[in-house]
Amino acid sequence: MAATVKVLTKPPRTLADQAYVPAIASGLRLTMGRFFKNTFSSREDGEIVTLMYPEETEAYPERFRGIHRLTQRADGSPRCVACLCCSTACPAQCIHIEAGEYDESDPRHGYERYPVTFVIDELRCIFCGYCVEACPCDAIRMDTGAHMPPSTSRDHFLYDKETLLSLPGRDGSYLTANPRHEPGDPSHPGVDRERGH
Numbered sequence: 665m666a667a668t669v670k671v672l673t674k675p676p677r678t679l680a681d682q683a684y685v686p687a688i689a690s691g692l693r694l695t696m697g698r699f700f701k702n703t704f705s706s707r708e709d710g711e712i713v714t715l716m717y718p719e720e721t722e723a724y725p726e727r728f729r730g731i732h733r734l735t736q737r738a739d740g741s742p743r744c745v746a747c748l749c750c751s752t753a754c755p756a757q758c759i760h761i762e763a764g765e766y767d768e769s770d771p772r773h774g775y776e777r778y779p780v781t782f783v784i785d786e787l788r789c790i791f792c793g794y795c796v797e798a799c800p801c802d803a804i805r806m807d808t809g810a811h812m813p814p815s816t817s818r819d820h821f822l823y824d825k826e827t828l829l830s831l832p833g834r835d836g837s838y839l840t841a842n843p844r845h846e847p848g849d850p851s852h853p854g855v856d857r858e859r860g861h
């Protein structure tokens with residue numbers, strides 16, 4: 665079957681098209697209209713959507729994944745037991761942990777470890793939340809409701825253990841609602857060194 669060829673005629677160029685002046689005037693009218701609207705309107709009018717950041721901020725949705733924090737125990741020490749589950753699950757490999765043993769006098773000695781070093785490179789992080797999912801102790805969370813403050817220094821995005829522990833959740837708490845039973849807790853006699861594993 666022979667192909668049907670449809671010939672399109674090129675639209676003619678008018679003098680106005682050729683001069684570009686009407687198109688420029690139309691563009692300027694739009695730009696100036698927006699300019700005056702932005703200058704003399706307020707956010708209450710609903711005309712302006714731009715925030716005067718950082719003085720003004722918008723609350724993020726409840727499930728927003730913000731800056732990480734390390735949750736604390738009641739005594740202020742990290743809940744983290746340095747199991748490395750989060751750093752293993754992290755696809756961006758931006759969590760660095762060095763584990764240490766508690767003192768021999770501490771009931772946690774030989775039972776669990778703690779992070780001597782815990783650093784997250786927030787610039788490399790892709791905010792997938794896998795670290796939070798992987799943690800068996802609810803020790804790492806992204807419920808701060810805040811994003812990283814801007815900076816021109818790369819070092820400012822390296823969040824160390826002290827910084828991560830100093831960040832509260834949205835509710836202002838450094839703890840977490842999930843209960844934690846310490847070794848030897850009589851209200852929850854689970855496994856410990858005496859009972860074995």
Ligand code: SF4
Pocket residue numbers: 750753754755756757758759784788789790791792793794795796
């Ligand atoms: S949110 Fe994802 S990329 Fe960021 S530290 Fe956690 S696991 Fe790694």
Ligand code: SF4
Pocket residue numbers: 743744745746747748749750751761798799800801802803804
């Ligand atoms: S934050 Fe959680 S997953 Fe990561 S090392 Fe500590 S206890 Fe393990």
